[in-house]
Amino acid sequence: MSSDTAMDFHHIPTIQAHVLMRILAASNLSERDQEMVLGWEHLESRALREIDSHIPLISYLRIFDRLADQLGRPQLGLQLSHEIGPDLVGAIGYLFLNLPTLAKALSAYSDSVFSIQGVTELRFAHDEPSVTYTITDERMQPRRQDVEFSLGHVLTLIRRYLGVHYAPQEVHFEHPRRGPLTNYDEAFGCPVYFEQPRNAMLIRHEDLLRTNPAADAGLATILTHYLRLVDHRDQKPMSWADRISGLLAIETVSVEGETSLPKLENIAARLGMSVHALQRRLRSEGTSLRAIARAKRIAMACRQLSETDLSVLEVAQSLGYSETASFSRAFRSVTGISPVNYRNRQRALIATSGLSEQMHLIDG
Numbered sequence: 463m464s465s466d467t468a469m470d471f472h473h474i475p476t477i478q479a480h481v482l483m484r485i486l487a488a489s490n491l492s493e494r495d496q497e498m499v500l501g502w503e504h505l506e507s508r509a510l511r512e513i514d515s516h517i518p519l520i521s522y523l524r525i526f527d528r529l530a531d532q533l534g535r536p537q538l539g540l541q542l543s544h545e546i547g548p549d550l551v552g553a554i555g556y557l558f559l560n561l562p563t564l565a566k567a568l569s570a571y572s573d574s575v576f577s578i579q580g581v582t583e584l585r586f587a588h589d590e591p592s593v594t595y596t597i598t599d600e601r602m603q604p605r606r607q608d609v610e611f612s613l614g615h616v617l618t619l620i621r622r623y624l625g626v627h628y629a630p631q632e633v634h635f636e637h638p639r640r641g642p643l644t645n646y647d648e649a650f651g652c653p654v655y656f657e658q659p660r661n662a663m664l665i666r667h668e669d670l671l672r673t674n675p676a677a678d679a680g681l682a683t684i685l686t687h688y689l690r691l692v693d694h695r696d697q698k699p700m701s702w703a704d705r706i707s708g709l710l711a712i713e714t715v716s717v718e719g720e721t722s723l724p725k726l727e728n729i730a731a732r733l734g735m736s737v738h739a740l741q742r743r744l745r746s747e748g749t750s751l752r753a754i755a756r757a758k759r760i761a762m763a764c765r766q767l768s769e770t771d772l773s774v775l776e777v778a779q780s781l782g783y784s785e786t787a788s789f790s791r792a793f794r795s796v797t798g799i800s801p802v803n804y805r806n807r808q809r810a811l812i813a814t815s816g817l818s819e820q821m822h823l824i825d826g
Contacts, residue, residue: 475581475599477522479515483507484550485611488542489529499529519581520602526611527604536640539607540649543614548622550615553685558619560682565670567623568593571616574689581704584612591665599707600761603768606637609661616663617650623674627651630665634658637769657770702743705733706754726751760796763789767805774801 486496493507500507503521510517530538548555554574561567565588572586572593581599586592595612597605613633621628629651639646639656646654650663706729729751730740744750759781766777778789793801 475519475602476516477519479510479512479517481550482517482522482525483510484546485526485542486529488545489533489538499525499532502528523602523605523608526607530607537610537645537649539609539611540614540646543611544618544649546615546618548619553688555619557682557685557689559623559674560677560679560685562673562677562679562682563670564620564623564665564672564674567619567674568616568665568670570686571619582612584616588670591667591670592662593665594660594662596661599704600758600765603761603765605765606640606769609635609637613661613663614649624669624672628669630663632664634660634662634664636661638771701747702740703747703749703754706744706751707758756792757796760793763793763801764797764804767801768808774805777801 486499491499497507500510503517503525505517505521509515526539530536535541548559551571554571557574558567558571561570568586569588572584581597581602583594583596583598585594585596587594593613593616595609595616597609613635617628617630620630632652633646633650633654635654635656636658637656643654726737726740730737733740744754763777763781766772766780767774770777772780774789775786778786781789783789783792790800793799793804797804799807
């Protein structure tokens with residue numbers, strides 16, 4: 463199975479097109495350069511300017527990452543996250559600013575932001591205060607720019623709520639660092655750590671009770687009612703395979719090794735159904751828990767091979783394989799190529815794209 467075939471889902475996760483258009487505008491690209499950038503994924507700006515336009519999430523991720531490379535700005539997502547206001551996410555951005563406490567603002571935001579990106583999960587944990595951002599489908603890559611942009615934009619909203627000098631306790635990223643560490647520390651105002659188990663912003667307990675003196679309770683009521691109406695719009699159905707794949711990412715259920723699988727009973731309980739019912743659903747889709755877990759492991763491997771300098775053996779071991787040979791066989795069975803060839807191809811694509819076009823930037 464090729465990597466392109468692996469993207470043939472029951473539905474294609476999408477993102478609102480205006481998010482990408484705002485990013486391109488904030489990057490100070492000319493109209494000609496914007497058209498060229500959109501052309502990388504065979505998109506046209508005219509079709510994307512409609513208020514309800516959507517584009518494939520994978521196209522958004524690819525464009526964002528490639529744009530950063532073309533501009534020579536490895537921290538592009540983080541930089542732009544501080545330049546774009548609450549209107550990026552629509553009504554929920556303004557509701558955030560008008561709720562009575564930061565805890566309520568973060569809770570409402572995490573409950574609603576799913577509508578912005580189909581297979582992402584942004585969670586607010588109250589007991590051990592943090593905002594965690596996960597792209598639940600490992601096949602969605604590259605993702606560095608989007609991850610840094612997404613957590614950075616949450617911080618932008620918090621600073622609009624509490625003041626420009628607010629700083630979280632710590633920030634963690636799954637991916638390796640690119641660019642000076644001081645840039646990250648200065649942007650977040652706190653220690654930033656990389657190659658961590660999750661993408662997260664840690665918040666102090668006492669900050670959750672802080673308020674925004676400019677909050678408008680009446681406006682918050684109106685916006686809350688509007689968002690409830692929006693939630694009742696028809697949504698594209700998600701396959702059971704995709705639901706389980708997302709659950710594995712969200713709950714960080716162990717999928718190590720070829721014979722070690724998460725318990726189907728636990729997954730069924732999380733989905734609120736019986737084991738037999740879940741098994742019937744998976745059979746109807748022509749898949750199994752084993753196939754889903756293997757696909758997720760290999761997708762995680764693809765991301766590590768693309769984003770890190772870990773050896774093939776180190777990647778294999780991080781995913782629970784005891785030897786390179788068994789990992790390589792599993793990798794080839796899913797992608798159709800060896801791990802080494804996959805990494806070489808990804809690097810060749812990056813090198814080629816870096817030389818193929820010249821960007822003509824407008825000075826800010």
